[in-house]
Amino acid sequence: xxxxxxxxxxxxxxxxxxxxxxxxxxxxxxxxxxxxxxxxxxxxxxxxxxxxxxxxxxxxxxxxxxxxxxxxxxxxxxxxxxxxxxxxxxxxxxxxxxxxxxxxxxxxxxxxxxxxxxxxxxxxxxxxxxxxxxxxxxxxxxxxxxxxxxxxxxxxxxxxxxxxxxxxxxxxxxxxxxxxxxxxxxxxxxxxxxxxxxxxxxxxxxxxxxxxxxxxxxxxxxxxxxxxxxxxxxxxxxxxxxxxxxxxxxxxxxxxxxxxxxxxxxxxxxxxxxxxxxxxxxxxxxxxxxxxxxxxxxxxxxxxxxxxxxxxxxxxxxxxxxxxxxxxxxxxxxx
Numbered sequence: 102x103x104x105x106x107x108x109x110x111x112x113x114x115x116x117x118x119x120x121x122x123x124x125x126x127x128x129x130x131x132x133x134x135x136x137x138x139x140x141x142x143x144x145x146x147x148x149x150x151x152x153x154x155x156x157x158x159x160x161x162x163x164x165x166x167x168x169x170x171x172x173x174x175x176x177x178x179x180x181x182x183x184x185x186x187x188x189x190x191x192x193x194x195x196x197x198x199x200x201x202x203x204x205x206x207x208x209x210x211x212x213x214x215x216x217x218x219x220x221x222x223x224x225x226x227x228x229x230x231x232x233x234x235x236x237x238x239x240x241x242x243x244x245x246x247x248x249x250x251x252x253x254x255x256x257x258x259x260x261x262x263x264x265x266x267x268x269x270x271x272x273x274x275x276x277x278x279x280x281x282x283x284x285x286x287x288x289x290x291x292x293x294x295x296x297x298x299x300x301x302x303x304x305x306x307x308x309x310x311x312x313x314x315x316x317x318x319x320x321x322x323x324x325x326x327x328x329x330x331x332x333x334x335x336x337x338x339x340x341x342x343x344x345x346x347x348x349x350x351x352x353x354x355x356x357x358x359x360x361x362x363x364x365x366x367x368x369x370x371x372x373x374x375x376x377x378x379x380x381x382x383x384x385x386x387x388x389x390x391x392x393x394x395x396x397x398x399x400x401x402x403x404x405x406x407x408x409x410x411x412x413x414x415x416x417x418x419x420x421x422x423x424x425x426x427x428x429x430x431x432x433x434x435x436x
Contacts, residue, residue, distance in 0.1 A: 102196070102198075102201055102202075102224060102225065102226070103193050103196055103201075103202040103203070103204070103224070103225040103226075104121075104201065104202070104203045104204065104225065104226055104227070104228070105169070105203075105204045105206070105210070105216050105217065105220060105225070105226070105227040105228070106118070106203060106204070106205050106206070106227075106228055106230065107169075107204075107205075107206035107208065107209055107210045107227070107228075107229055107230070108206075108208070108209050108229040108230035108231055108275075109207075109208060109209065109230070109231070109232050109275035109278045109279045109282075110230035110231055110232055110233065110278075110279075110282060111207060111230070111279055111282070111283070112243070112282045112283065112286050113230045114205070114230040116246065117228070117230075118164070118203070118205065121162055121201060121203065122135060122162060124160065124201075125158060125160050125161065125162050126158045126159075126160070130156055130157045130158055131158065133156050133157075134155045134156055134158050134160070134161040134162065135161070135162045135163075135164070136150045136161070136162070136163045136164070137163075137164045137165075137166065137418055138150070138163070138164070138165045138166065138168065139166055139167065139168070139416075139417030139418050139419060140166065140167040140168050140170070140171045140413070140417055141171075141417070142165060142168060144185045144188055144189060147163065147165055147168075147189075147202075148192060150163050151163050151196060151197065151200045151202050152197065152200075154197075154199065155199055155200075159199065160199055160200075160201065161199060161200050161201070162200075162201050162203065163200060163201070163202045163203065164203050164205055165202070165203065165204050165205065166205045166206075166207075166416060166417060166418070167205070167206055167207055167413075167416060167417065168204060169186075169204050169206055169210060169214070169216065170206055170208065170210065172184065172185055172186040172189075186215060186216075189216075190215055190216070190219065193219075193224065193225060194224060196224070204216070207279065207416060208275050209229060209275060232275075232278040232282070233282075236256075236260035236281075236285065237253065237256035237257045237259075237260045238256070240256040240259055240260060240285060240289060241253065241256050243286060243289060244256075244289060244293065244301070247289070247290070247293055248293075249293040249296060249298070249300075249301065250296075250299075250300040250301065251289070251292075251300070251301045252300055252301065252302050252303065254302070254303040255292075255301045255302050255303045255305060255306050257303075258303045258306040258307065258310075259285065259288060259289065259292070259306050259310060260285065262288075262306065262310050263281060263284045263285055263288065277356065279352070280349065280352040280353065280356065283346065283348065283349050283352070284345075284349055287344065287345065287346055287349060288310050291309060291310075291344055292305055292306065292309060292310070295309060317336055317339060317340050318340075318353050318354065318357045319357070319388055319392065320332075320336050321333055321336045321337060321340075321354065322354075322357055322358070322361070322392060323392070324336060324434075325404065325430070325433045325434060326392070326395070326396060326400075328434045328435070329434070330430055330431065330434035330435075333430045333433075333434060334427070334430055337350060337426055337430065341423075346422075347415075347422035347423050347425070347426050348412070348415060348416075348422055350426060351408060351411060351412050351415070351422075351425070351426060351429070352412070354408050354429075355405065355408040355409060355412060357389075358401060358404050358405040358408055359405060360379065360381070360385075360389050361389055361392055361393050361396065361401050362393075362398070362401045362402065362405060363378075363379055363389075364386075364389040364390045364392070364393035365393040365396065365398050365401055366398075367390075368390060368393055368394055370390075372386055372387045372390060373386075375389075375390055404433055407429060407432050407433055408429060411425045411426070411428065411429040411432075412425075
């Protein structure tokens with residue numbers, strides 16, 4: 102059977118993938134029967150992996166990450182074959198019952214995507230992982246999945262303690278939402294370890310979860326701007342030492358460079374007007390405007406593209422997360 106898992110809630114999506122991996126088997130051979138591809142994979146390689154019989158087990162799992170989003174709509178013209186997506190659609194009905202072929206997208210596919218149209222739940226299925234309408238209730242459910250308990254007041258306190266990003270920026274709503282959920286779960290895992298089986302209360306959140314401190318990200322950007330690689334490395338290591346996941350650090354950096362680009366575009370605007378425009382705390386808006394005035398737009402754009410590329414390298418499996426962060430610092434400080 103084939104599957105399409107898409108949408109900004111990558112936390113719930115990854116839980117679904119973990120269940121799929123478990124169904125392959127707990128045997129030591131399970132890892133041999135899980136194959137992963139990134140967005141640049143050739144369709145022939147994906148098909149070959151899907152057609153190879155499982156090794157000493159009954160099932161195998163083929164994960165293809167962010168590949169569908171890279172393919173254009175299948176357009177058949179006279180003399181061509183419609184491209185990779187058209188070939189895939191023609192191939193899927195003959196997929197072996199022993200193979201779970203899973204297409205994983207970090208964002209949402211358009212509603213009219215051809216694979217969504219043919220996902221009938223029999224030979225193929227599609228599932229969209231939406232941003233939870235009620236983050237507090239979602240956190241309570243996540244705590245239960247992880248074998249813990251979170252009181253409703255604690256869930257509300259945690260949901261409100263993390264910066265949700267710029268609610269007015271619809272172009273990056275899914276990116277900001279994905280970062281928000283990752284940070285929530287990161288903090289939840291710390292709280293569960295601290296509680297050690299007892300129910301987490303609001304007082305625990307107040308004691309252990311600091312309101313998001315953007316100072317280190319500003320410090321990191323300042324170091325990059327000064328081409329001070331040593332300071333940039335020290336700042337990132339300090340953030341990681343607090344328990345932040347490298348992907349969260351990368352996402353925060355991408356969001357900050359994006360904010361600086363907006364600040365550069367609006368550098369003549371007053372601090373209060375800019376804060377209202379981008380939906381940020383006045384202090385963050387003031388600091389962004391101050392930083393942006395000392396930077397060139399092309400420098401900011403190059404930095405943002407470098408962060409996006411590093412993020413893609415991690416998500417496609419081309420680089421380990423910490424290695425990608427270090428390489429990003431080296432690239433930005435030598436530019």
